[in-house]
Amino acid sequence: MKLDARKLKILQAIINDYIITAEPVGSRTVAKKYDLGVSSATIRNEMSDLEEMGYLEQPHTSAGRVPSDKAYRLYVDKLMKVRRLNDQEAEYIKELYQNKIMQLEQVIFQTAKVLSEITNYTSIALAPQLSKVTIRHIQLVPVDMDFALLVVVTSSGILKDTLIRIPEGMDNEFLNKISNILNDKFQGKTFSEIDLKDLSAVREAFKENQKFFNSLVDVLTSSFHVSQEKEVFMGGTTNIFKLPEYQDILRARAFLNLMEEKDLLYHILASSQNNGVKVSIGTENTHEELRDYSIVTATYSLGDRILGTIGVIGPTRMEYSRAVSVMDHMGKALSNYLTKLYGK
Amino acid sequence: MKLDARKLKILQAIINDYIITAEPVGSRTVAKKYDLGVSSATIRNEMSDLEEMGYLEQPHTSAGRVPSDKAYRLYVDKLMKVRRLNDQEAEYIKELYQNKIMQLEQVIFQTAKVLSEITNYTSIALAPQLSKVTIRHIQLVPVDMDFALLVVVTSSGILKDTLIRIPEGMDNEFLNKISNILNDKFQGKTFSEIDLKDLSAVREAFKENQKFFNSLVDVLTSSFHVSQEKEVFMGGTTNIFKLPEYQDILRARAFLNLMEEKDLLYHILASSQNNGVKVSIGTENTHEELRDYSIVTATYSLGDRILGTIGVIGPTRMEYSRAVSVMDHMGKALSNYLTKLYGK
DNA sequence: GTTAGCACTCTCCTTTATCGAGTGCTAAAA
DNA sequence: TTTTAGCACTCGATAAAGGAGAGTGCTAAC
Numbered sequence: 102m103k104l105d106a107r108k109l110k111i112l113q114a115i116i117n118d119y120i121i122t123a124e125p126v127g128s129r130t131v132a133k134k135y136d137l138g139v140s141s142a143t144i145r146n147e148m149s150d151l152e153e154m155g156y157l158e159q160p161h162t163s164a165g166r167v168p169s170d171k172a173y174r175l176y177v178d179k180l181m182k183v184r185r186l187n188d189q190e191a192e193y194i195k196e197l198y199q200n201k202i203m204q205l206e207q208v209i210f211q212t213a214k215v216l217s218e219i220t221n222y223t224s225i226a227l228a229p230q231l232s233k234v235t236i237r238h239i240q241l242v243p244v245d246m247d248f249a250l251l252v253v254v255t256s257s258g259i260l261k262d263t264l265i266r267i268p269e270g271m272d273n274e275f276l277n278k279i280s281n282i283l284n285d286k287f288q289g290k291t292f293s294e295i296d297l298k299d300l301s302a303v304r305e306a307f308k309e310n311q312k313f314f315n316s317l318v319d320v321l322t323s324s325f326h327v328s329q330e331k332e333v334f335m336g337g338t339t340n341i342f343k344l345p346e347y348q349d350i351l352r353a354r355a356f357l358n359l360m361e362e363k364d365l366l367y368h369i370l371a372s373s374q375n376n377g378v379k380v381s382i383g384t385e386n387t388h389e390e391l392r393d394y395s396i397v398t399a400t401y402s403l404g405d406r407i408l409g410t411i412g413v414i415g416p417t418r419m420e421y422s423r424a425v426s427v428m429d430h431m432g433k434a435l436s437n438y439l440t441k442l443y444g445k
Numbered sequence: 446m447k448l449d450a451r452k453l454k455i456l457q458a459i460i461n462d463y464i465i466t467a468e469p470v471g472s473r474t475v476a477k478k479y480d481l482g483v484s485s486a487t488i489r490n491e492m493s494d495l496e497e498m499g500y501l502e503q504p505h506t507s508a509g510r511v512p513s514d515k516a517y518r519l520y521v522d523k524l525m526k527v528r529r530l531n532d533q534e535a536e537y538i539k540e541l542y543q544n545k546i547m548q549l550e551q552v553i554f555q556t557a558k559v560l561s562e563i564t565n566y567t568s569i570a571l572a573p574q575l576s577k578v579t580i581r582h583i584q585l586v587p588v589d590m591d592f593a594l595l596v597v598v599t600s601s602g603i604l605k606d607t608l609i610r611i612p613e614g615m616d617n618e619f620l621n622k623i624s625n626i627l628n629d630k631f632q633g634k635t636f637s638e639i640d641l642k643d644l645s646a647v648r649e650a651f652k653e654n655q656k657f658f659n660s661l662v663d664v665l666t667s668s669f670h671v672s673q674e675k676e677v678f679m680g681g682t683t684n685i686f687k688l689p690e691y692q693d694i695l696r697a698r699a700f701l702n703l704m705e706e707k708d709l710l711y712h713i714l715a716s717s718q719n720n721g722v723k724v725s726i727g728t729e730n731t732h733e734e735l736r737d738y739s740i741v742t743a744t745y746s747l748g749d750r751i752l753g754t755i756g757v758i759g760p761t762r763m764e765y766s767r768a769v770s771v772m773d774h775m776g777k778a779l780s781n782y783l784t785k786l787y788g789k
Numbered sequence: 790g791t792t793a794g795c796a797c798t799c800t801c802c803t804t805t806a807t808c809g810a811g812t813g814c815t816a817a818a819a
Numbered sequence: 820t821t822t823t824a825g826c827a828c829t830c831g832a833t834a835a836a837g838g839a840g841a842g843t844g845c846t847a848a849c
Contacts, residue, residue, distance in 0.1 A: 238589065263548060
């Protein structure tokens with residue numbers, strides 16, 4: 102059976118309608134609302150064909166039909182017209198990145214927030230992954246008699262710092278000396294390459310301050326490494342309540358529980374590392390838990406290095422044209438902003 | 446009418462039962478489950494009295510009775526036995542604050558998380574309020590040819606920093622000079638006291654680097670001031686789904702929407718500044734939106750200065766004894782931790 | 790003052806009936 | 820051969836009706 106022009110038109114009509122209404126679409130609806138010049142009976146026959154071909158599904162015998170994941174895939178790849186952002190949306194995004202000096206994590210957080218506001222879906226965003234980034238500069242800065250700030254600047258301009266207690270009577274000179282040692286040892290390495298075995302030489306330089314040495318290493322390996330790494334930012338988690346299919350408490354709950362699975366979300370975002378926008382529809386997702394959802398992601402970068410991923414998640418009945426255009430725009434805007442601010 | 450010993454016993458039984466089951470409690474239930482040595486008819490009479498006195502309410506004629514806010518207040522003040530934490534809970538809290546060097550905000554975030562895990566309610570926590578805190582030390586630290594780190598240490602040991610772009614060719618000496626000027630001008634002041642009018646003298650010192658001056662001031666006033674100020678951390682937002690009264694989608698939604706009102710939550714937390722644990726029950730809350738919820742808060746401090754507030758929010762049918770003991774314990778543990786780490 | 794007994798109320802759950810949207814099939818029309 | 824009108828049939832959704840059960844308040848006896 103061939104997917105001729107009329108079948109395509111009908112399919113498109115059904116997808117459009119279902120995306121808007123969330124109700125199974127019947128042949129009469131298509132005949133009336135979309136002017137195809139044929140009767141509902143003809144459309145009925147075509148729909149039957151489309152179902153046989155795997156593009157449509159029937160929730161039950163006496164209901165209309167619903168697009169399958171395969172149909173959405175076709176829609177995304179071939180049928181949909183990519184929508185441009187309207188002025189208001191573009192303006193909103195522009196404003197976000199204008200004139201503001203933010204900590205990198207704040208930027209990502211705000212991006213997620215705006216993303217969810219514009220799309221009305223739930224947004225997820227991955228902060229830059231430290232494991233991919235090398236250490237450019239380490240500096241211990243005294244702030245106080247008791248505390249110093251351990252500052253690490255990375256190759257991508259990302260900065261990480263932690264307050265750290267210093268032993269009594271330790272002077273600036275010693276701090277500088279340590280900074281130099283750390284730089285010698287770690288410059289150009291990634292955080293994950295900081296190897297405990299490597300450190301015996303460094304340890305000696307600390308002489309009687311072994312405790313200080315330990316806490317320094319602790320901070321460098323654990324604090325910078327694990328906890329920050331899997332940070333997933335989210336926005337608009339409760340947006341799903343606006344959608345009719347989540348008026349069911351069990352579904353809503355399932356979704357919200359999913360959103361608490363930070364590890365899972367992290368893997369989803371981390372796995373899409375191809376430059377640009379990517380759409381994963383329902384069963385296309387490798388993760389079992391996601392087979393009822395679609396995810397649209399985009400990467401963001403600093404210069405030509407991909408730093409992380411942002412995305413929106415929603416029902417497979419997603420406004421793909423809208424989502425794709427917003428993600429595309431946003432990914433680029435964020436990259437621009439970062440490059441302008443942190444690039445050299 | 447007097448609230449005699451038997452009435453109290455009956456009231457206590459009803460409250461206990463309702464807290465556990467979330468079902469209106471009938472006279473027969475009280476007679477059977479709680480051994481009071483009288484028949485259900487007697488209890489029925491007493492319950493009628495208790496309703497007249499305002500301690501009980503009836504959802505409808507043929508239902509059992511439900512404690513009123515007044516009853517909960519009595520319960521919290523007089524009736525409940527304050528429960529001690531069990532070993533597992535105490536251990537969990539202890540572990541949280543052990544051996545970890547965290548950014549202050551991370552500490553608060555983790556505290557909120559643990560709080561929600563232990564209580565099974567939604568937790569909210571207020572980060573230390575910068576407006577209350579004075580500036581101890583400002584330092585511009587060069588990290589790079591293009592960037593410096595603006596570090597501000599506050600009187601409470603809290604540290605704030607932001608990466609800031611520096612003009613080309615600006616050397617360390619000049620940065621130090623600026624740091625000194627900023628210190629001269631702002632040491633001992635709060636962030637809200639940073640007055641733009643004051644700055645004309647400082648501005649001159651920057652000579653041709655007016656743009657740099659502007660961004661510095663921008664960061665000091667806006668970035669440190671507004672955005673961080675109202676930061677409310679939350680944990681376990683979806684815990685309410687475990688409670689039977691939130692199986693109703695409208696209620697669940699109302700609650701989640703409430704949790705998105707960061708400003709409101711901020712005010713609630715900021716308003717409870719009396720040292721120690723505070724319980725607000727239903728209509729006792731000044732905010733209209735909260736009249737169906739109860740909130741248990743505790744303050745945390747550094748030394749003897751109150752820094753912020755943590756709390757849990759749930760239905761008025763809350764396990765107060767549990768919540769109060771956890772909040773009490775947690776507030777103190779957090780204060781201890783902070784004092785040990787940042788106090789001098 | 791306490792309690793057994795009982796009529797009465799009201800929600801909740803189940804059953805039954807009805808409605809209507811939508812389908813698939815057939816046979817006639819184009 | 821394709822399209823269409825007509826029609827019987829299916830099945831979910833909604834409403835109405837009918838208990839069942841929990842709980843109350845009142846009365847009268849203990």
